[in-house]
Amino acid sequence: MAEVLVYVDHVDGAVRKPTLELLTLARRLGTPVAVALGAGAGNTAAQLGEHGAEKVLVHEAAEYAEYLVVPKVEALQAAVEAVSPAAVLVPSSAEGKEIAARLALRIGSGIITDAVDLEAGDEGPVVTQSVFAASYTTKSRVTKGTPVVTVKPNSAPVEAAPAAGAVEQLAVSFSDKATGTKITSRTPRESTGRPELTEAAIVVSGGRGVGGAENFRLIEELADSLGAAVGASRAAVDAGWYPHTNQVGQTGKTVSPQLYIATGISGAIQHRAGMQTSKTIVAINKDPEAPIFDLVDYGVVGDLFEVVPQLTEQIKARKG
Amino acid sequence: MSLRIVVTVKYVPDATGDRHFADDLTVDRDDVDGLLSELDEYAVEQALQIKENADDDVEVTVLTVGPEDAKDALRKALSMGADKAIHVEDDDLHGTDAIGTSLVLAKAIEKAGYDLVISGMASTDGTMGVVPALLAERLGVPQVTLLSEVSVEDGTVTGRRDGDAASEQLQASLPAVVSVTDQSGEARYPSFKGIMAAKKKPVESWDLSDLDIDADEVGLEGAWTKVEEAAERPARSAGTIVKDEGEGGKQLAEFLASQKFI
The missing domain is CATH 3.40.50.1220 (TPP-binding domain)
Incomplete structure (x- = not known):
């Protein structure tokens, strides 16, 4: 069965809920393979495995926190080259969409953003979007390359689906483009204790x-x-x-x-x-x-x- | 030293209008008035502020890709204070997706010459928000995006990116691609003088051959994605409306309980 890459949004190893929803969708298309990057990436495996990730490709490097977006693009590109997936799913955050777009261009693939649902189809995943201020619902397909799709939170239930969650190190070498935009400081938001x-x-x-x-x-x-x-x-x-x-x-x-x-x-x-x-x-x-x-x-x-x-x-x- | 800023803008159907799809499942531009995408006004504003705060010469060029009417968006930006405009227009562009649009914009930006590209955070019609990142990728320059504050000094762009988890300070060398959010500062209204001056400002028109782009790289046929169905969302069925006569909160609590929310 084809493998489907899922980009993992996590905070120091704690996987955020939208990523678990992506695993539910990925299982409709094939075998989920997760990609976790940055500090704590290795700690995501247990949680991802419980929700269907057969493999977890991991790479920890300081660049992910020190430079904007591009190091993550290059890692995901390395994962695509290593796995040759049937599709790549990324959470539809502001950063997720930027990562997905640059990845799509690099691998010569179409991209669909802000999916609210996803089904397997004869010619690749059929992606549902809600457009024009949610007055229309569209169904679309990527027609070139490996479909890259970003998915909105709450688009699928989180489901328990125990799988191996086997950790593998991902080999990534950064180009000089990866370090173009430096993050000179980061001020975390104060937690309100309320849900995201x-x-x-x-x-x-x-x-x-x-x-x-x-x-x-x-x-x-x-x-x-x-x-x-x-x-x-x-x-x-x-x-x-x-x-x-x-x-x-x-x-x-x-x-x-x-x-x-x-x-x-x-x-x-x-x-x-x-x-x-x-x-x-x-x-x-x-x-x-x-x-x-x-x-x-x-x-x-x-x-x-x-x-x-x-x-x-x-x-x-x-x-x- | 001089600084060349290119601001990318989009002409969109008015988001407060009744927007629909055309028969070929592209955005129907005939039935709804078009205008400069509101979120691009913030990009024009920041370019003008950089120009006003600089000691050096700064030239602000606004660039759009779109049909004949898209000139209205350029006119608006010129009347706000931009110096000149470029309109890429070609019948073969109809139906171009974000990847194709980024190709056309990148070629036009290179042809125009630039030190800094400034875009809005997203268009108000497609709302993908990916074009700035795609431009940085195509141009091979740093991406400094989703800024709520931006400044340019000594060949370096810095800014604040307010994300969900953290607020980050970013820094990159020019040339670079910047995008700004609606938090970057309210856009100015064109003055009467600005509107009059805009009529005399140059607007260049380029087509695909000017940019060495083949027709099959763009348009509906050249798109890497395809919309297969578009259905109007059914109207929500009418709900229960009560007037508060001292018991409104209780009635609402009963409704929420009946729906198992409490």
Whole structure:
């Protein structure tokens, strides 16, 4: 059976959830072979093996943390040459898409980004995407070379599928192009203790109606009662009320959780683009004409400063 | 010393319009008004700021690949303050994918001459966000992308890249390819004077033969990917809407419980 390369997104050996979802998709196409790079790469094997990786190609080098993107491209290229895979799957993060694009060009292959589903087909993988602010669903194929596909978080379930997870060292030699862009410093984000926005099962977002940075505490309390991530509309981010990393929408993150709760968000196209593939959508807004109500499974027309605290209290009471 | 900046821009269908696919499954450009992609305005803005802050001569060229109407996007960038424009237009370009677009842009950038390329973070129609990385790969120069802050000094570009896990400071020697995010600073509005001045600024038109590109390397036939189906997403079925009369939070909690979220 053909092998399928999966690029591993990990933090010091802890594999992030979207990579495990890629293993689920990779098993539809063939035998998953994972590629883990940088500090702690060797520690990913057990977790990857449990989820279907037959082999884990590992390379640790300082270059991955010291230079932008290109060292990872060169390692993945070495893996493609070593394995001759049927496809290469990469998580659809900002960096993942850059890595995938340069890899595709180097190996003379087409690339499809931001897949939300993937199936085996007679002529190679059939890739589903959600486009034009999620108003269309397309199915596409790579027609040249080894398909390179980036996949959005929450596109497939994480499944236990025990496999060997055998570690093999990947031989990589960097070209002078690999060291072109130096990372001179790195400041890790402070952890909020909440789930990653794009990976969360539940997202609670606040918009213009929240009215100020200090009022986001209400949104956070609701999120914490549900174990949810916190999002914000562009209006709230542009006003400086919440960090840009939490922005949901066309120029921020696209989320597709089981439950999306929009509070004080009118639902302009810019925002809908980032959330309308959510499974269940709930909104609280004082304007009954707000376009967000066209999307909802359940909507409350009312003052969020009344409704949100009551909801939080109810959830806490029900959860005991 | 002088600095030549090429800003790549895209003419896109208005994202607030009702966007559709044409029969050949390319983006239908006829039914929706087009404009300069909003995210490219940030690239133009940063180029102009670099020009304004430099002691040396800086020339800002805006470059687009697209149909006749794409000139509107160039005009907008010129009216913001760019010095000149290049329009690559050729009937054989219809349906070109990102890989093909990066080929055309890279050849045009090389022909124009450059020290720094500045792009937006993504287009607002395709939204792939891969063209800057592809340009760096094709041009063989450093990629300094997704910056929310950028500066150029003494032949070196530096900037801040805000990722999900960390914020990174990047540094590379020119020539280089930069992309900037919508956090890099609000783009200026063209002034009346700028709009008038733009009418006199030069716009060059190049076709594929000017760039030594064969027609079969681009277009729908030359694409390395193929859209096989495009279906409009069914409208979501109408939900329940209640008016809060003191019990809205409780009612919502009951709904969430009925859906097993709590």
